[in-house]
Amino acid sequence: MNTMYLRKELLQPRLYQELIYAKCKERNCLIVLPTGLGKTIIAMMIADYRLNKYGGKVLMLAPTKPLVLQHAETFRKFFNLPPEKIVALTGEVSPSERVKAWNRAKVIIATPQTVENDLLTGKINLEDVVLVIFDEAHRAVGNYAYVYIAREYLNQAKNPHVIGLTASPGSSQEKILEVLRNLGIEHIEYRSENSPDVKPYVQGIKFEWIKVELPGLYKEVRKLLRDMLRDSLKPLAEAGLIESASADLPKKEILRAGQIINEETAKGNHDLRKLLLFHAMALKLHHAIELLETQGLSALRVYLKKLYEEAKTGSTRASKELFLDRRMKKALALLIQAKELGIDHPKMEVLKELVKEQLSKKENSKIIVFTNYRETARKVVEELTKEGIKAKRFVGQATKENDRGMSQREQKLILDSFARGEFNVLVATSVGEEGLDVPEVDLVVFYEPVPSAIRSVQRRGRTGRQKPGRVVILIAQGTRDEAYYWSSKHKERQMRETIRMVSQAIKREKQLSLESYVKKDTEKEMEREEKEERKGEREGVKVVVDSRELRSEVVKRLKTLGVKIEVKTLDVGDYIISDEVAIERKSANDFIQSIIDGRLFDQVKRLKDSYPRPVVIVEGQLYGIRNVHPNAIRGAIASIVIDFGVPIIFSSNPEETANYIFFMARREQEERRREVRVRGEKKALTLAERQRLIVESLPHVSATLAKRLLKHFGSVERVFTASVPELMKVEGIGEKIAREIRRVITSPYTED
Incomplete structure (x- = not known):
């Protein structure tokens, strides 16, 4: 080579x-x-x-x-x-x-x-x-x-x-x-x-698993919350919405139950509506237990304080119900007691000891602590700083609640400064920060077992000095930490086996006879020719798409159908398919959200003001996705169709939406010969556009015809002074249309 x-x-x-x-x-x-x-x-x-x-x-x-x-x-x-x-x-x-x-x-x-x-x-x-x-x-x-x-x-x-x-x-x-x-x-x-x-x-790295025993007070609070969670789940289990009322039920099962309740309520089955309260309580308790197990008592105290505020103001019924329960009051009292005693998560003490021990052995050590939670990362940095240890936090770019993310530049500065040894401990969240390398580190601590991150640290080749010294994983006994660890082990084994089976399946497919290969190639060739033919047929179909729609699957589907896409930032509508037809596409979720925040009718009015024949397409399952009464949705639909006279098309997925847009565009542009033109834009029209608009206002004159007339006569004035025989020289204008144009121009004006 x-x-x-x-x-x-x-x-x-x-x-x-x-x-x-x-x-x-x-x-x-x-x-x-x-x-x-x-x-x-x-x-x-x-x-x-x-x-x-x-x-x-x-x-x-x-x-x-x-x-x-x-x-x-x-x-x-x-x-x-x-x-x-x-x-x-x-x-x-x-x-x-x-x-x-x-x-x-x-x-x-x-x-x-x-x-x-x-x-x-x-x-x-x-x-x-x-x-x-x-x-x-x-x-x-x-x-x-x-x-x-x-x-x-x-x-x-x-x-x-x-x-x-x-x-x-x-x-x-x-x-x-x-x-x-x-x-x-x-x-x-x-x-x-x-x-x-x-x-x-x-060079496989030896891991040390340190099991941390939770103190009695912890176990007590955990037991109270788990009992309450079981009680909230019972009504859902009795209604057959979840497998069991176990406190170890995965969160996604609880979320799925909520979805079913909403769907059924939308269909008019109001018996299940009363279960929404138990569902909301279960979610709050599930989150509280997760915080307790992974982040500690202070994080739980902050969360419960937030729920207590909601209960006091009466803004959330679920929070109110939770604080009426004596077990919640008891849990809160225990948390206050823990604060006075200075107890937080026992992992924190173990972590501090590990870091101190490492620094006493080697003063300029580099240490990375990985954790799943930003709040924990903040707390770790705070606790280490109190001990006089130089530590900095490393988080992703997204901003969450009141916690600003880090820009790429900030991330790079921190990593460079860490590499230069300007501070000792880097506390990183969501190690999924793909590409965060862990070079020449003396100690790596996982605050919780994060399977993906553990794997990436595990393999350090024998090249250079890329092997981190010591890797410690902290596990809180009898909590989710243990479950996460075992599930990651199982997943890796499963993956190996699956790849082996898939590889064999591909090999079997490969051993198809030569005949079927030839057949496939011929079919492919025919398919390609057909595609070219179809594209040729549709050379003319063009759609102007709002730039915000680029993220939707619809645009890709239109492109596959051979449509020429032009992207603009539109003031009105999402897809413009002619000078008369604009389409507003709304996902079911957005449709409902726009009913709630009152945007819907304003959007439809602007659409109607800008285009003579607008269309609204609603995509996806409308009922049961949000807590909005079906009658409110039906009322909004009726108003759009009757009060505004705008038709609504219901589509089940992006593919169907794209097909509707394509067929409407083809009708407008190929059969009705309409031009694609954006209206309702705030920017001033060019002189040529204004001239075309004036000529277009004449009877039976489309955008295409207006262009032809102006090209033929050279000015608006000449078009308006042309005689019937002169007008008839322009392609597309017969005697009838010519006479009608002259009648409008020359008839004396009388008040209606």
């Missing part, structure tokens, strides 16, 4: 990387390899091979901005290309800049949403992309952008090749098969840390 791009001198691929590369350079592969074992290296080797063989471009997709930037850095380091040929594209780069970057680049690393948007708006095409690498490929399910991009890529590219990278493709066979189908994968390369070719490179 003549290596033009990859700097082989900087890279010594490991045996398993060479083997996977050889298997995947010519066929669409899913590479399943544990975190930290160099999936990106294999992807770069394949990229190098494809670029040498076909030229063109390589596109690598990664779900988050930090990951995109990280991959771009890796490519710049190992690829012999000028920096402007390796570009990172995220939503922060403006659309026009993205197009320029795309055109000049050889290697593009991007977030999927960015590429999806640019594909939908027709700013880019994938014709000369010779390889797409899907990082975290297990996300290629449902409506995720990967699915649409893969479909478009396999349709558009001259030499398509797909590589998926993941550490865990999912534990169910259906999920893995869905990922494979969506990405067009034909082969899986799977390695675990126990695979013979991987084993020499994996």
